Amino acid sequence: MTIARRPTSHSYYSQRLRLHYLDWGNSHAPHLLLVHGVQDHCHTWDWFADSFISDYHVVAPDLRGHGDSQWVRGSSYHMIDYVYDLAQLVRQRELQPLLVVGHSMGGTLASLFAGLHPELVEKLVLIEGVGLWPGMMSGSVTERLSMWMENTRTLAARQPKRYPSLEAAFERMHKANSHLSEVQARYLTIHGTNQNEDGTFSWKFDNYTHAFPAYRMPEDEMTEIWRNISCPTLCLNARQGFAHRTGQDGTIEHFAQGRLEDIADAGHWVHHDQLDAVVSSVQAFISEPLA
Numbered sequence: 001m002t003i004a005r006r007p008t009s010h011s012y013y014s015q016r017l018r019l020h021y022l023d024w025g026n027s028h029a030p031h032l033l034l035v036h037g038v039q040d041h042c043h044t045w046d047w048f049a050d051s052f053i054s055d056y057h058v059v060a061p062d063l064r065g066h067g068d069s070q071w072v073r074g075s076s077y078h079m080i081d082y083v084y085d086l087a088q089l090v091r092q093r094e095l096q097p098l099l100v101v102g103h104s105m106g107g108t109l110a111s112l113f114a115g116l117h118p119e120l121v122e123k124l125v126l127i128e129g130v131g132l133w134p135g136m137m138s139g140s141v142t143e144r145l146s147m148w149m150e151n152t153r154t155l156a157a158r159q160p161k162r163y164p165s166l167e168a169a170f171e172r173m174h175k176a177n178s179h180l181s182e183v184q185a186r187y188l189t190i191h192g193t194n195q196n197e198d199g200t201f202s203w204k205f206d207n208y209t210h211a212f213p214a215y216r217m218p219e220d221e222m223t224e225i226w227r228n229i230s231c232p233t234l235c236l237n238a239r240q241g242f243a244h245r246t247g248q249d250g251t252i253e254h255f256a257q258g259r260l261e262d263i264a265d266a267g268h269w270v271h272h273d274q275l276d277a278v279v280s281s282v283q284a285f286i287s288e289p290l291a
Helices: 042-050 079-092 105-116 141-156 166-176 182-192 219-228 275-287
Strands: 008-014 017-023 031-035 057-061 098-103 121-127 193-195 201-203 233-238 258-263
Touching: 008 079, 017 042, 017 079, 031 042, 031 079, 031 105, 042 057, 042 182, 042 275, 057 079, 079 105, 098 105, 105 121, 105 219, 121 275, 166 182, 166 193, 166 201, 182 193, 233 275, 258 275
Parallel strands: 031 057, 031 098, 098 121, 121 233, 233 258
Antiparallel strands: 008 017, 017 057, 193 201
């Protein structure tokens, strides 16, 4: 699996953090923003982007605490802060109007961005977007905050996993997602790790990205933002993917111009597992004329 053109690396600032993004050039073409999920990185999109760089200006950021972006000085990574970072990238680099594609948590962030800035987004694709999880807001506020405090305290003792070699990290990556080819797993491992001073290797994401926020967005507020989305929206999920993804369980009704498609024989990282099918669906969707 080869990649036709390599992107260039750039930085921008948001809330005093230096954040990283990839840019494939072609800046005068329509803008296409790719948003990765939690504990992932921007290079997760490299094969997908390859199919769009001739016709679009493709940009893929590393979220704060991920990849080559700076980590937060504190414990929590809140969704609205991620969304603010995306808005800053779009504003600073003048990427509007744009098409947005998000995977997993990145799908949630993409949907929030599109609902908060509907005038900027022409089309939206949510790949295995994290949907409304039943019981997310269960329990009293005292119970939820006590759980948050205990979870945060536990994370303080958690040390980044160190692998004795890049090969060992690759083996862990390949084992975690059996759908990946050896070439894919090795490529993602190379771009997703840093070598420590003692020669070992660790994943590039901050352990505190495992933290959940003290307050979560209630379901009615999330769906209110989804109903603000005015552009056509494609929820593209894997038939064998995660539960409660955006578009499932009746949630497609919250999108004014929403449609739901399933991809067979794929897990949560459907854009890796069935790349050609995902590219074909997205290309067909974004090539449809706007009403």
